[in-house]
Amino acid sequence: MTTPRSTSETAPPGCPAHASAPTAERLYGAEFAADPMASYTRLRARGSLAPVEIAPGVHAWLVTGYDRALEVLRSPERFSKDPRRWRALADGTVPPDSPVVPMMMYRPNALWTDGQEHSRLRGAITDSLGRVDPDALRGYVEQIADTLIDRIGPEGRADLLSEYAAVLPLLVFNRLFGCPPDIGDKLVEGMSGIFDADADSEKANAVLTEGVAELVALKRREPGPDVSSWLMAHPARLTDEEMMHQLVVLMGAGTEPQQNLICNGLRLLLSDDRFAGDLAGGSMPVDDAIDEVLWTDPPLANYAIHYPLRDMEIEGNLVYEGTPLLISLAAANTGTGLSGDRRAGNRAHLAWSAGPHTCPAKGPARLIAAAALEKLLDRLPDIELAVPAADLRWRPGPFHRALVSLPVRFPPIRALLPDRVR
Incomplete structure (x- = not known):
């Protein structure tokens, strides 16, 4: 061309x-x-x-x-x-x-189809996501966030991308989709690779395919109270191949863009005077920060x-x-x-797109980001960037808006809970 x-x-x-x-x-x-x-x-x-x-x-x-x-x-x-x-x-x-x-x-998923086929696949996704209890979801996020903050708290410094924002969505996904950690690791490795312009995209795609195939096979053998099993049992009667591809699109939306939303929100809250003043005064304008990021630095x-x-x-x-x-x-x-x-x-x-292909998970995605930001700022109220905001680097690629890292420092704190999250 x-x-x-x-x-x-x-x-x-x-x-x-x-x-x-x-x-x-x-x-x-x-x-x-x-x-x-x-x-x-x-x-x-x-x-x-x-x-x-x-x-x-x-x-x-x-x-x-x-x-x-x-x-x-x-x-x-x-x-x-x-x-x-x-x-x-x-x-x-x-x-x-x-x-x-x-x-x-x-891929035969709701993202890349039109007409009746799109309606059938999207219906299975929206119905299955609709069974997720928002209060339970917030509870998962807060529990996972507490565990991750406990890990970094005694150190007094951290890379919030690799140690918080990249880990939290994966653990939430694993919980919601009934995905064991070993399969989850493959999924996040593959998904991160296909987003990254400098990665071996063919290898990453192969790793991702292997991971979702394993998850589908597991859920066929051992269904449970999770989104994967609900998709499988939906009247749309998804085939194994269709299941794999719906999971890929949900994983794609629920991990890499989610980590970018969390990181970009934290960067804004810690560097922009419009928000820093509110933080110092004890108010956490998380919703406003998320809106600002979705307008100016959307994850995709x-x-x-x-x-x-x-x-x-x-x-x-x-x-x-x-x-x-x-x-x-x-x-x-x-x-x-x-x-x-x-x-x-x-x-x-337009961060969630518009029209027939508007993101079906924008409610859960916003809830996860808000809960992650609120918990971090509550536990680490004196957190600050460890480098000037202008020195932060961004990952190359045409699709995403993603930081390379987000180094911060804060007064060390003690852990609250035993580390039970993997």
């Missing part, structure tokens, strides 16, 4: 509209990871969508306008979620070992991939059928012009 083309490329020679192809903005590498907003600013200057390169030789359109994003997200009659329509992958222009393929390839910054069902012209750009359109949830949100005080309590952001 070539770089997405505009009408100027297809105009006859001599026509005033004839011009060179627009340069595709790179959404990968250290420069983009360090300052994605600079890229979004340049892209928005071109209109509500622009050509991008999301990995070497992998081209797409990025939707940066809020209204245009809603148009794509809410128009399944014009834009499909099915990656089998991705022409450049089908014809070999994009090789199967490209680092972005595991995050974009077809560029995703919600769609494929045009036919060639179409958008703002003078000829967008070909089967070309990926990524929604820049971050650029669309920050391009609305809403100031920080107008964002507080406003949940019209």
Whole structure:
């Protein structure tokens, strides 16, 4: 596949509209990871969508306008979620070992299907997640958080990413989905690898596949009061392959983005004067911080991939059928012009997507993040960043907004409970 083309490329020679192809903005590498907003600013200057390169030789359109994003997200009659329509992958222009393929390839799950099949698979997910008791979920999170804080508390310093935010969602997932720790370790290794642009994506995908296959086989033998077993028993009658792929999409939503939401929220609370003052005064504005992160630093910054069902012209750009359109949830949100005080309590952001594919787990995801933040700030009220916020580094990759680490320091505390969580 070539770089997405505009009408100027297809105009006859001599026509005033004839011009060179627009340069595709790179959404990968250290420069983009360090300052994605600079890229979004340049892209928005071109209109509500622009050509991008999301990995070497992998081209797409990025939707940066809020209204245009809603148009794509809410128009399944014009834009499909099915990656089998991705022409450049089908014809070999994009090789199967490209680092972005595991995050974009077809899987028979609710994320990558349309119409009745999407409704059937999504119904199984929403019904099964609907059986989770929010009070019990909060209790799980608080218990796990206490155990993790007990581990780091006596040290007086920690990397909150590797020792808290990355561990807590995995342990919550294991509890909710009836997943033993050995399988959970495989799942998180595989899932982290397919998000990370610098990892061996094929190997990571193989590890992930192995882990979910083991979990499905276990739940067939030993069903229990957990989301995996409820999915299995749902009237949708999911096959083992469908079970595996629903678990992959739920794992994908429930671990890596969840850790990013927790970490990005903590970074904001510990570095932004708008929140630091409230913390010093004893109030923990966690809900406001989560809203701010979902507006300005959403855990999935560029995703919600769609494929045009036919060639179409958008703002003078000829967008070909089967070309990926990524929604820049971050650029669309920050391009609305809403100031920080107008964002507080406003949940019209696109961090959970919109339309038929709105995230079905946004309630539990927000609850987990809020409980994790509240418990940490309650137990470690004098916590502070161990390095200047400007020195924090971000992981490269076109899809996520993820810190490399989050070093903090605090007055040491004693453990409250025996360590019983694994």
